[in-house]
Amino acid sequence: MTDTITIRRPDDMHLHLRDGAMLKAVLPETARHFARAIIMPNLVPPVVTGELAAAYRDRIMAALPEDSAFEPLMTLYLTEATDPDDVAAACASGLVNAVKLYPAGATTNSQSGVRDFDKVRGVLERMAEIGLPLCVHGEVTDSDIDIFDREAVFIERVLDPIRRSTPGLRVVMEHITTKEGVAYARAGDANLGATITTHHLIINRNHILAGGIRPHYYCLPVAKREIHRLALREAATSGEPRFFLGTDSAPHADHLKEHACGCAGCFTATNTLSILAHVFEEEGALDRLEAFTSLNGADFYHLTPNEGRITLSKGPAINYPAKIETGAGPVTVFDPGFPLRWAVRA
Numbered sequence: 001m002t003d004t005i006t007i008r009r010p011d012d013m014h015l016h017l018r019d020g021a022m023l024k025a026v027l028p029e030t031a032r033h034f035a036r037a038i039i040m041p042n043l044v045p046p047v048v049t050g051e052l053a054a055a056y057r058d059r060i061m062a063a064l065p066e067d068s069a070f071e072p073l074m075t076l077y078l079t080e081a082t083d084p085d086d087v088a089a090a091c092a093s094g095l096v097n098a099v100k101l102y103p104a105g106a107t108t109n110s111q112s113g114v115r116d117f118d119k120v121r122g123v124l125e126r127m128a129e130i131g132l133p134l135c136v137h138g139e140v141t142d143s144d145i146d147i148f149d150r151e152a153v154f155i156e157r158v159l160d161p162i163r164r165s166t167p168g169l170r171v172v173m174e175h176i177t178t179k180e181g182v183a184y185a186r187a188g189d190a191n192l193g194a195t196i197t198t199h200h201l202i203i204n205r206n207h208i209l210a211g212g213i214r215p216h217y218y219c220l221p222v223a224k225r226e227i228h229r230l231a232l233r234e235a236a237t238s239g240e241p242r243f244f245l246g247t248d249s250a251p252h253a254d255h256l257k258e259h260a261c262g263c264a265g266c267f268t269a270t271n272t273l274s275i276l277a278h279v280f281e282e283e284g285a286l287d288r289l290e291a292f293t294s295l296n297g298a299d300f301y302h303l304t305p306n307e308g309r310i311t312l313s314k315g316p317a318i319n320y321p322a323k324i325e326t327g328a329g330p331v332t333v334f335d336p337g338f339p340l341r342w343a344v345r346a
């Protein structure tokens with residue numbers, strides 16, 4: 001039985017670092033194990049221009065622990081007013097690795113997102129020309145669509161039409177949560193990728209709602225039925241290049257999660273690699289962990305895989321903190337509900 005595994009240092013292709021005191025507290029949790037991460041731009045106000053992305057990048061670099069070689073990969077927040085020339089310049093200078101599409105109202109800080117997709121046609125065409133990926137939060141926002149159906153409906157009504165009308169556009173389906181998402185990603189060509197989070201490999205909707213409401217398991221897209229969780233596990237552990245890790249680690253202070261109208265987001269940065277090793281071992285796929293965490297995402301983003309390595313070994317249960325303290329209040333670390341035995345060796 002394998003109890004040690006060495007893989008290339010991983011990348012997190014979907015990460016929320018926030019800003020200020022929260023950034024300072026959560027950044028080390030990712031930088032400890034990950035070499036790079038695609039940084040989400042849904043700050044308040046959002047990171048909508050190259051200038052704002054450069055300033056945010058500087059704040060991240062300033063918040064890094066001293067000995068860290070972590071590299072933030074920046075994104076721009078797409079709005080109906082986004083200037084294609086600004087996007088192209090930010091891409092050409094190497095400042096940004098992607099543009100993020102939030103349908104307006106779909107998730108945390110998405111109010112400035114897109115309502116009328118015709119208004120972003122010019123930007124998307126320019127991105128297709130220059131090969132800059134579009135990261136998509138794939139949920140419709142119509143109040144008459146059931147929240148558990150919003151991803152599948154988005155694929156049919158929005159994503160597929162956008163891809164058909166913008167040939168060559170490179171798209172990442174972010175944090176897929178359904179078997180429909182898995183099937184659509186699989187049917188695509190090399191211009192299509194999909195991130196899968198850590199928590200969606202662990203929880204289904206019962207974990208959120210059965211026996212009491214558990215706000216720390218609430219995120220968007222919301223976890224679905226068990227059949228969908230199983231489809232995600234199969235996809236993540238398949239080794240197929242289309243699927244890669246984007247933790248969507250999304251810290252919110254506890255008082256905003258444990259609230260009459262609680263924020264969406266699970267904070268998984270602290271224990272993600274231990275959880276993933278557990279999942280891949282359960283699926284008999286430890287030999288494909290590296291593809292999911294360290295190879296497929298880099299490949300999609302045309303980045304060289306990291307040269308460094310990390311070693312995980314299986315031992316006694318690890319005592320992760322239940323919360324991390326931040327200057328903005330405590331943040332609860334995602335609880336997978338079982339003991340974690342795979343530790344990243346120092």
Ligand SMILES: NC(=O)N[C@@H](CC(=O)O)C(=O)O
Binds near residue numbers: 219
């Ligand atoms: N995933 C979440 O539930 N929340 C994210 C936003 C997002 O990725 O949709 C956040 O910024 O808090």
Ligand SMILES: [Zn+2]
Binds near residue numbers: 107137
């Ligand atoms: Zn999202």
Ligand SMILES: [Zn+2]
Binds near residue numbers: 040
């Ligand atoms: Zn996210």
